[in-house]
Amino acid sequence: MTVKLVKVTPKVERYPEYEELDWVIAHGLGVDHTADITSFSQTIAQAGSIKGIETYYYMRYDDSPERNYIPMAFYTVLGKPKVPVLLHEEVEPVGELFKVIAVFSSSLLLQKTAQRALLFDGAKKDAILLVNTSITTDDVVRLVKKYNLAQDWFGKVVTISAAKIDSAIAYPMLGALARGWDRIDLDSILTALDVLGKEKKKESVRKGYEAASVKEVHVLAEETEMFKKIKREVELPEFTGEFWTPDVYYAYQKAAAEAQTYPSRIAAMPRWEVLAPGLIEFGPQPGKRNLGFTTPWRWQRPIIDMNKCTDCKLCHYYCPDGAIDFAPIKVDIDYCKGCGTCEKVCPVKAIKMVPEIEYLEGLRDEEVLRRFEQREYGF
Amino acid sequence: MSAIKPMPPVAIEKPKAKVWNGARAIAETVKVADVDVIAAYPIRPYTGIMNALASMIADGEFTADIIVADSEHSQFEVVKHASAVGARVFAGSSGVGLAFAAEPIIVTALSQLPVVAAIGTRALDDPGNFGMEWSDALMFRDFGWLISWAKTVQEAADMTLVAYRVAEDRRVLLPHFIALDGAAITHVATPVVPVTKQQATEFLPPYRPPYRIDPQDGPVTKAQHIAPSLIGPEERKTIDVAQKRSKQVIAEAWKDFAKYTGREYTPFLETIGMEDAEFALIGMGAYMKDLELVASRLRSKGHKVGTVRLRYVRPFPAEELINALGGVKAAGVIEFGYSFGSPFGTGSLYHEVATSLYEADAKPTLLDFLFLGGREPTVEHFTQLAEKVIESAHKKPQKKTYWLTLRGEDI
Numbered sequence: 001m002t003v004k005l006v007k008v009t010p011k012v013e014r015y016p017e018y019e020e021l022d023w024v025i026a027h028g029l030g031v032d033h034t035a036d037i038t039s040f041s042q043t044i045a046q047a048g049s050i051k052g053i054e055t056y057y058y059m060r061y062d063d064s065p066e067r068n069y070i071p072m073a074f075y076t077v078l079g080k081p082k083v084p085v086l087l088h089e090e091v092e093p094v095g096e097l098f099k100v101i102a103v104f105s106s107s108l109l110l111q112k113t114a115q116r117a118l119l120f121d122g123a124k125k126d127a128i129l130l131v132n133t134s135i136t137t138d139d140v141v142r143l144v145k146k147y148n149l150a151q152d153w154f155g156k157v158v159t160i161s162a163a164k165i166d167s168a169i170a171y172p173m174l175g176a177l178a179r180g181w182d183r184i185d186l187d188s189i190l191t192a193l194d195v196l197g198k199e200k201k202k203e204s205v206r207k208g209y210e211a212a213s214v215k216e217v218h219v220l221a222e223e224t225e226m227f228k229k230i231k232r233e234v235e236l237p238e239f240t241g242e243f244w245t246p247d248v249y250y251a252y253q254k255a256a257a258e259a260q261t262y263p264s265r266i267a268a269m270p271r272w273e274v275l276a277p278g279l280i281e282f283g284p285q286p287g288k289r290n291l292g293f294t295t296p297w298r299w300q301r302p303i304i305d306m307n308k309c310t311d312c313k314l315c316h317y318y319c320p321d322g323a324i325d326f327a328p329i330k331v332d333i334d335y336c337k338g339c340g341t342c343e344k345v346c347p348v349k350a351i352k353m354v355p356e357i358e359y360l361e362g363l364r365d366e367e368v369l370r371r372f373e374q375r376e377y378g379f
Numbered sequence: 380m381s382a383i384k385p386m387p388p389v390a391i392e393k394p395k396a397k398v399w400n401g402a403r404a405i406a407e408t409v410k411v412a413d414v415d416v417i418a419a420y421p422i423r424p425y426t427g428i429m430n431a432l433a434s435m436i437a438d439g440e441f442t443a444d445i446i447v448a449d450s451e452h453s454q455f456e457v458v459k460h461a462s463a464v465g466a467r468v469f470a471g472s473s474g475v476g477l478a479f480a481a482e483p484i485i486v487t488a489l490s491q492l493p494v495v496a497a498i499g500t501r502a503l504d505d506p507g508n509f510g511m512e513w514s515d516a517l518m519f520r521d522f523g524w525l526i527s528w529a530k531t532v533q534e535a536a537d538m539t540l541v542a543y544r545v546a547e548d549r550r551v552l553l554p555h556f557i558a559l560d561g562a563a564i565t566h567v568a569t570p571v572v573p574v575t576k577q578q579a580t581e582f583l584p585p586y587r588p589p590y591r592i593d594p595q596d597g598p599v600t601k602a603q604h605i606a607p608s609l610i611g612p613e614e615r616k617t618i619d620v621a622q623k624r625s626k627q628v629i630a631e632a633w634k635d636f637a638k639y640t641g642r643e644y645t646p647f648l649e650t651i652g653m654e655d656a657e658f659a660l661i662g663m664g665a666y667m668k669d670l671e672l673v674a675s676r677l678r679s680k681g682h683k684v685g686t687v688r689l690r691y692v693r694p695f696p697a698e699e700l701i702n703a704l705g706g707v708k709a710a711g712v713i714e715f716g717y718s719f720g721s722p723f724g725t726g727s728l729y730h731e732v733a734t735s736l737y738e739a740d741a742k743p744t745l746l747d748f749l750f751l752g753g754r755e756p757t758v759e760h761f762t763q764l765a766e767k768v769i770e771s772a773h774k775k776p777q778k779k780t781y782w783l784t785l786r787g788e789d790i
Contacts, residue, residue, distance in 0.1 A: 271787030
């Protein structure tokens with residue numbers, strides 16, 4: 001059976017109610033950044049509350065940050081007089097929401113690592129991009145132009161090398177935020193830390209405030225390389241009233257894997273009529289991997305030194321995603337999640353995990369990802 | 380002899396609002412409620428509550444026995460038995476965890492043990508997901524548990540304290556669920572004014588069960604298996620009467636709560652703009668806030684729309700609902716729970732509302748709006764459904780139920 005494909009233009013919705021509020025979105029890597037993003041968002045919300053603004057903060061519930069490195073997002077919402085704060089987690093497809101985009105690892109500046117949406121999806125035109133990185137503001141702008149679709153952006157870039165100041169990177173980040181954004185000033189952040197019983201972290205916030213670099217930016221959407229790459233349509237099987245067949249299933253999967261933006265990913269999800277009873281998924285065709293298991297969010301990748309490799313195949317057996325081919329040993333980079341298991345099990349240390357940003361850009365990223373510590377009342 | 384140091388003036392500490400998520404807020408109330416035994420088993424979105432409690436106990440903020448069970452079934456067995464020997468207890472779960480614990484949950488009510496448990500509501504999976512649905516909590520509406528539903532994190536924190544007071548009242552002695560919309564309450568942090576230890580101590584008397592299982596009190600057997608010819612409907616009637624009595628106890632408790640904390644709630648229904656309303660939006664939980672916004676916007680356009688929020692599902696405030704809906708032409712039930720194969724394909728809350736309205740003198744047109752499978756609604760959806768309710772007053776609606784977030788044809 002052949003499946004006839006039709007082009008579907010994804011619907012981009014806008015919700016004016018949400019646009020009236022000030023949203024701070026914080027992007028980080030699952031588990032490693034959970035504690036820091038929680039503290040970051042909580043302190044902003046507490047600072048807002050001290051100023052008498054209605055505030056909320058929450059994580060994107062759809063994410064599964066139980067797994068290391070999965071990109072996750074936290075939202076902090078600050079109300080305005082007469083505009084109540086509303087609840088809405090699925091914020092990616094909406095119009096212009098985010099006033100501040102806080103990025104806890106510069107690897108997330110790469111388009112490939114953003115999960116469902118591009119970094120600038122849902123950003124306001126005058127958004128402030130706050131990045132924890134050792135690279136310069138100019139380099140951040142260059143990366144944004146290369147890997148992101150920044151929609152006509154007339155905002156600011158604020159960079160801070162937070163790990164140099166405090167291993168709890170949330171606090172230098174908060175100082176840097178206060179430097180770049182007048183809505184939440186330094187004093188209210190310091191008061192918030194008093195209320196939260198984190199007086200000891202005030203020094204880190206002050207240092208972050210001083211060490212941050214701020215740059216005004218002016219980027220047009222056309223200047224970003226993503227602008228040319230993004231497909232404005234997805235190809236989906238024409239709905240003929242037929243049931244779920246492997247062909248229809250693979251066609252949907254392919255469309256979902258190719259989708260670059262949140263609206264097109266949503267558009268590539270099937271309508272209820274085609275689903276098979278019991279939510280059947282068809283396995284991959286023989287010799288092929290399952291298209292649905294590719295990853296958009298890997299932040300590091302394994303490089304195998306074939307001079308050292310003894311072809312013991314341990315990495316092949318240990319790879320939790322079956323992303324390493326058997327003969328010869330080769331990583332299928334579309335399916336690799338960047339977990340680093342292969343590096344750990346290699347008896348001759350022939351595998352090295354290289355950050356994506358370094359791999360793609362040749363840059364050294366100084367960030368130290370902290371592990372598991374300081375997790376607050378968790379999720 | 381050293382001079383006596385002058386005493387510093389006693390500062391009246393005004394509680395500062397803390398930014399807490401629902402899970403943390405509930406845990407903080409459990410902390411001040413002098414709970415003895417906590418049983419835990421993780422399942423999202425409830426997990427945050429047990430994490431917060433475990434952290435607080437580990438940090439020495441309060442003392443309680445926390446038992447991490449091997450499953451939800453054991454978890455609810457632990458609190459059931461602890462309650463029977465006279466301990467104040469706390470548990471909680473979500474989704475299929477509750478389904479697995481169904482047996483001890485049901486027996487707890489029939490044994491009239493005032494266990495208090497939080498439900499982070501979640502869709503029943505698999506296949507499915509961890510999104511917010513009410514089907515897990517509403518599964519237990521028929522067994523004697525009191526079930527309350529919180530709109531905000533603040534209310535969730537307050538409800539937890541009131542739950543103990545109501546459940547442990549000797550006129551009631553029934554277990555109490557506090558249902559929190561998964562994600563929308565459990566994972567969302569807002570400023571919360573905490574219940575202080577002093578308020579809790581004054582408001583909540585110590586738990587003194589009338590017949591606890593304790594060798595000191597002499598031998599007691601509880602919840603025995605008995606031939607139906609000897610005891611059957613009699614035992615069921617005791618539960619029934621306790622449920623009926625609980626309404627008065629709930630009303631008293633919330634009145635008293637306002638006295639101690641200054642936060643006022645109407646006990647059963649929160650109605651906004653219903654005095655002259657022609658159209659009503661009926662629902663529960665966190666999304667009522669968005670519905671209230673939609674109602675106020677429609678009101679500014681000249682449509683008389685009001686909202687009715689149920690704070691309790693058990694006992695169900697039928698009389699209050701009938702009174703609130705007097706004079707209403709059309710109403711919509713907004714819900715996140717369903718009953719497959721039910722009359723006209725309607726949801727669980729719709730059945731409760733429709734049953735109540737059958738006894739009313741004037742019956743409004745009643746529509747059902749379903750948000751199922753955990754997909755999140757937006758203000759846009761709520762506006763659409765409110766417009767459908769308004770339209771139905773002068774034009775007979777083509778159908779009763781609407782699946783608003785569905786991809787594909789809504790048949």
